[in-house]
Amino acid sequence: MDNDKVDTNWEILLHLCKDEVLQQASKVVLHTVSPLQSKEVRLNYISLIIAYKSSKHVLNSLLFDLLNSKNESNFRASLQGILAIPSSQLSPRQQEDREAFRLLLNRVDLSKCNDQHLLQEHKELKTKMKEQEVKKRKEQQKRLLERSSLLCESIANEGMEMSKTIVEEQDLQRQKLLRVVRGNLSKDVEVRKTWRELIHQLTQERAPWYNSSHYPRSWQLDPTEGPSRMRKRLQRCQLDINSKFFLDGARGKKDGEPQAHPLYYLFKESSGSDHMSYYSFKTNDTIRFLYHCVRVTPGAVNAGEILIGETHVYFVSDEVQYDKNLFQGSKEDRDVVSISWRYDEICEIVYRRYSLQDNALEIFLTSGRTFLLSFESSKCRHEVFKQLTARELPNLNQNILDLVSLTRSWRDGLITTFEYITELNEKAGRSFNDLMQYPVFPFILADYESPVLDLTTPQSFRNLYKPIACQDSAKEAHYVEMYN
Numbered sequence: 001m002d003n004d005k006v007d008t009n010w011e012i013l014l015h016l017c018k019d020e021v022l023q024q025a026s027k028v029v030l031h032t033v034s035p036l037q038s039k040e041v042r043l044n045y046i047s048l049i050i051a052y053k054s055s056k057h058v059l060n061s062l063l064f065d066l067l068n069s070k071n072e073s074n075f076r077a078s079l080q081g082i083l084a085i086p087s088s089q090l091s092p093r094q095q096e097d098r099e100a101f102r103l104l105l106n107r108v109d110l111s112k113c114n115d116q117h118l119l120q121e122h123k124e125l126k127t128k129m130k131e132q133e134v135k136k137r138k139e140q141q142k143r144l145l146e147r148s149s150l151l152c153e154s155i156a157n158e159g160m161e162m163s164k165t166i167v168e169e170q171d172l173q174r175q176k177l178l179r180v181v182r183g184n185l186s187k188d189v190e191v192r193k194t195w196r197e198l199i200h201q202l203t204q205e206r207a208p209w210y211n212s213s214h215y216p217r218s219w220q221l222d223p224t225e226g227p228s229r230m231r232k233r234l235q236r237c238q239l240d241i242n243s244k245f246f247l248d249g250a251r252g253k254k255d256g257e258p259q260a261h262p263l264y265y266l267f268k269e270s271s272g273s274d275h276m277s278y279y280s281f282k283t284n285d286t287i288r289f290l291y292h293c294v295r296v297t298p299g300a301v302n303a304g305e306i307l308i309g310e311t312h313v314y315f316v317s318d319e320v321q322y323d324k325n326l327f328q329g330s331k332e333d334r335d336v337v338s339i340s341w342r343y344d345e346i347c348e349i350v351y352r353r354y355s356l357q358d359n360a361l362e363i364f365l366t367s368g369r370t371f372l373l374s375f376e377s378s379k380c381r382h383e384v385f386k387q388l389t390a391r392e393l394p395n396l397n398q399n400i401l402d403l404v405s406l407t408r409s410w411r412d413g414l415i416t417t418f419e420y421i422t423e424l425n426e427k428a429g430r431s432f433n434d435l436m437q438y439p440v441f442p443f444i445l446a447d448y449e450s451p452v453l454d455l456t457t458p459q460s461f462r463n464l465y466k467p468i469a470c471q472d473s474a475k476e477a478h479y480v481e482m483y484n
Helices: 002-016 018-032 039-051 055-066 072-083 090-103 115-203 262-271 378-389 403-411 415-427 474-483
Strands: 218-221 232-238 287-297 301-309 312-321 336-340 346-354 358-365 370-375
Touching: 002 378, 018 039, 018 072, 039 072, 039 090, 072 090, 287 312, 287 378, 301 378, 346 378, 358 378, 370 378, 370 415
Parallel strands: none
Antiparallel strands: 218 232, 287 301, 287 370, 301 312, 312 336, 346 358, 358 370
16 A cells, blocks of 8 residues: 555656656757767667667657757757667667667658767757856856955955954043043142242242342343333343343343252252143133134244133143243243133233234233234134124223324323324234334434433424434435335
8 A cells, every 4th residue: 555655646746747857858868869978878778768668658758859849950860870870780689679769760750860960069069058158157256256355345344444443442542541641740730830839939029938049130021011001010030141242241140140949959850851741721611612823922922722711711832931030940940831811801802913914813901911812814813803702891992092083182182192102003003012013113303412402402303204214314315216
């Protein structure tokens, strides 16, 4: 029972796929009877066909399939080749099988085909298959290259992302280290500044530890301005002037200048270190805007940033400076300039020029101090001006006289000539902070030779209708000829 069931299952399976089985069997038959095979293989296959009890049915099916396909000519030529084998080369049994096979093929016309025709077609088929194989291989190589390119690109992207992650992590760790180092160095700077201020308070002229041998004895003009922008205040200073510029009777002043205060040995250990260039600006104020600028003074130009906060304006220099007039220390003591002022201290803000560029602002404070700041462009200067004027400035001077009103006030005697000329210099954009645009006061006198100056004589005064270079009639002709 079991064997019958298995045979039935195989019959059902073969019946379902009989077309595919027949097609593949036809290919096997075509390959076996091909002239490329040996004579013995071809004849053995013929013997198998003859010995099979259903050979006629099988052969009919194969012939029907082969003779109705594109391999018909090849199959005909193969059969013709088998039937054309000389009898002398065959054994009696092979001759019998061949004759039996001939009877099965009596309805097939094989006269038009031969082995040479089959070999030629096989050669062409082989060439075509080779071309198809080459084409297929190229397509496979192309697909492989595409996949390889995608894989390489993916690997490269992954490598870049990994490198970026590693670099970012390294930068993060480096920044953390720098913050720690700068924080420690900044604390050192703050400690030094606190000690210096304390020493200054305890060693000034009215302090308990005052010592005249370690305190400067010279004087210089204080930059603080009083009424009419006059600078009358003096402050102690150390003479930082080469001895060749002193008069013969004053050379001893340079030799008598005091040295560093004895307490400055406290800073000897770190004074020569490059660490002192680090400075950390700290404030509880909220900084709203930051702009790069340059602070201009008669003696130096300091690059830095102006910070606009809620309650104060700050200027923080990018460079360390040495000013021995602040605290009487050694030349190795340097500090970062950090200045701040409240909004209620601002009394005037005006546009200025610097280095022939219209990009500066000058800020006047109620304390008499002034600050000339040069910016990168006129647009940046205008932005800072807009930000400052948008704040609440209770002491900002709004009653600024125009030139006509200023001249009328001078003519009516409401202001002095000095005040008038000072205002003219300010309206012309001149500033005490810039030596290139320092305020000018015209020469009034013309008589510098008389032992007694007679102010009632017109000849004692300069002719204000002419420039200073043309006061002498001999020089006037020269300039007239040159410029006319």
